[in-house]
Amino acid sequence: LSQKTSEFVSQIIELKNEMLKNFQMLSDLLVRSISDVEQGICFLNSAVDSFNENKKLMENLNTLTNEMVESTSQMIEQCNELGAQFRNLKEEYGKIEKNFPQYFNAVDTSAQTSEKILDMLNHYEKDVTILKKEYKTIVFRDSIEPITLDPAIKTDARSHEVIEQIFTGLLTFDSANNLIPAIADNFTVSKDGRQWDFTLKKNVKFHNGQPLTAKNVMDTIRRVRKGPNLNFIDYINEMIVLDDYRIRFILEYPYLPFLANLACGVCDITPDNFNPEAPVGAGPYRFIEWNKGKEIVLEVFNDFFDGRPPIDQIIVKFIEDDNEAVELFHQGKIDIMQITSDMIKKFSEDELVSGPVLSTQYLGINVQPDTPFKDKRVRQALNYALDREYYCRVILEGQAVPARGVFPPGLSSYNPEIKGYSYNLDRARELMREAGFANGLDQEYAIDVRDSKTSVHRAQYLRDCFKKIGIKIVVNPMPWKEFLERGYEGKSLLCTKSWISDNGDPDNFLFPLFHSRSFGSPGNTSFYKNSKVDEIIEKARSEPNVKQRIRLYQQAEEIIVDDAPWVFISHGVDSYAVNKKIGGFRVDPFGIIRFRNLWVE
Template sequence: MGRDGDILIYARGQDSITLDPALAQDEESNKVISNVFEGLVRFKPGTTEIEPCLAEAWRASPDGREWTFYLRKNVKFHDGTPFNSGAVRFSIERQMSPPFTGKTTYASFAFGMVDKIITPDPYTVKFVLKYPYAPFLHNLAMPAAAPVVSPAAATALGEEFGQKPVGTGPFCFSEWKKGKIITLKANRDYWGGRPEQEKLVFTVIKNGRLRALALKLGLADIVDGITPPDARYLEHKGFKVLKKPGLDIHYLGFFTDKEPFNNPEIRKAVSMAIDREQIVSGVLHGFAFPANGPLPPGVLGYDPEARPLPYDPEGAKEILARNGYADGLKITIITYTNPRPYNPPGGEKVAAALKEDLARVGIEAEIKAYPWNQYKEALLREEGNSFLYGWINDNGDPDNFLYTLLSSSQIDNGLNTARYKNREVDFLLVSAQQETEPVLREQMYRRAVKAIMQDTPWVFLNHSLRIAAASPEIEGFEPHANGSVLLNFARKNKK
């Protein structure tokens, strides 16, 4: 158990923006939120599997339209008020029609499929959905939007709630010195058992090299966002280094409704011309690992045996010649200038590497780069023939990758940027949305992924690699691929 004076110091590169889960849309906010607040369910440590949290059990109706949750009893918020079904309903309705000025980022994504919420008694909550939606459980595990807030505190504090959060989690909010530190203290009455540490301090050290040095000197217990060279150095010195694939995908997309990439053979030729391993090691400097399809490891439907088209420049040349491009081909790749979590050096550097690879097979690529917001407008205009892009998953469910980005129903809203259409894939993705049995869902997603990879609407480049390190005395630290960290099980073994 925690002892007075036990402090766990977590060093990161930036401060949180808000501690109100209704408004949070950044990882640094969610790192703290996931220790102060809880949802009805949560991700098992280090995975995208769902386990009980504030709900002890749940069931879905056979048609997938009604989800009933049975809540834990005798749980209290940090302000002493009781947790119950009314608090769950309040937390969701607060976001769907916010009483304060501000944009509730994830409310429509997390709860847009909810028709109504019924609370038949203090410890039962029933969600009636507008349509069957199997990923609903994963939405309820998200650090943003899904956590339950204290109705009393949220009502009393209004817009200030994000500065003085009150949840049911293992740690209570204590102090926030903006830009410097956020201090949490152990919730001694936590239903899951008092945390191992008495205090949890999130401190900001902007420079990654200095964060690694702080760990080495004992000024921090855990650090994240460090470089591969620093990680190797710390590992050599006996520190624990944890590498986690990110819930994201980085890809070269094709406008499949425009020449020349309305021909799947030309898409395959481009894919075979690109040396993805070299891009990961030479351009992304080890901050990533090659993708073997549209899903990252750990997500339902991911197939470790899947293999994308191999790097084969000679084979690419043969395909081009067979399709009337023996003398070469000119294309335009549009890209973004900004760094992205799945591409820290930025789009221009990766695009330059792609240009070199393509030139070797006779494809002349013009690169056009834009700042992020202008880039998204160029995508909607379908500028050029192809584009460098990526996606960061919100809820750990394959639906948020595959349906969102590759269903033909997502073309008009601009999310299916490749304008990819495949009737079999559409059918499988809608069926998987409505199937609540995980084994059957996985089979549907694997079939869909196989068909997508055959069609090659994207060149699957890489996923991010998140690197954190901890002192040798720390045990029980397991970062999540979505960037959140649950630290009540982390403990410092005294020498």
């Protein structure tokens, strides 16, 4: 029993030790578990902290994403505009690429011809000192004389036509009316579009031999400020001559057509002590003489910076009678003449060149005097009384299209959706009744026109249209200069007019013709004033976004058409009779001839 008891006790002790060992292991596991739990809690806290930080990051990312979406939308719009510009650039490049082989062939042919000439000359044992050539002259017929040959004060197309040959500016237009550098060698512009720095070519001379410098440019712009063409440069705040061949312009605001304005003739550079009676410029032709009432003679300027033009002499002959001019053309005594629709049948098809121009023909109405025409309803009645379709088809023999508004087709701001005024005698008579003139106007009123057969004939058709609504009109023809001055001075109540673009920009129509700061010689001979129109035009002038700018000009046009300070008549097609020996002639959208681009075949 004692032995068994001893064995039992030994077993109990062994079991106790085993249990103690297990308890020790359990204790160790418990300690480790507690440690793992504590570590898990730490990890969990870290995860919570990370989650909070990630939440903040997600909120910031969401804000940034919204900003990126907005920015991307703006970028898409800008890319669309850039895409349109790129397509235009691609189209122009395509034209260059298409014409380049012809140009290269011409250069190659010229080089081969030059080599043959040199070979022929090398056969001679004597020196060749003079090569005689035929003196090439072009005679251009104009029906009226220029008013002035001073670029700073010219306001009429006839003056501009001659000025274009004698003078040139910082920039000019090529034969396709692309804007290209002239006196300027290069220029830079600041990011905000307000600072323009021009570097001039150093080989430019005036016709008197005087070198053209940056000071001449500054003095020229100052002369423009004093005349009727201030609106072309009134946004220039400051000019700084940096040295003899560099000038800086500081603009009041970024003005998109700034470069085009510098090229359109008004800003053509004149020398010191300029005399418009004996004008000196730096253009392709120099002034020789002006026999009043007969002709202006221009001679090629051999030192023209852009190369000597092919034509040696230009004679502008003033011949008022159309029949006489036609006869002289057929005799070979006139090479180029602009013709009206009733003259076209007197020429063969291969003598005619026609094309659209950026012009609008209209009847200007002076809205300031106390007459029935001060009432907008009477002016609107005049517009409804005119059958434009018949006028363009029959009176102008298809050489024009009806005008519904101010802007001509081909201008960036042209709005094909504008309704304008259709031919509607019932509506015209209704407006006359509303204005208190149910039986028409008691008094007879004059339409001032230029004293040419064509101008009188066209005005007579207007007279007959207005008679149908009780407005009695007499046609009052007068010499060109008197006609212009009466309009500038506000003495013309009604007058037939035409406006042609100087630079291809819509501002060149609305600001001079309808802004209240342009009364008189700058162009607003209707003396029309509408504060809302003024405000829109001024906003459009400083608008850098091209699409928005066009929308503003179209908005102003709609108000003007409703106010009817004009009877909107037509947009022109110009036609010329051109001697078959003349090469390079094309109808210019600005209505002028650039003789430097012509040659005699």
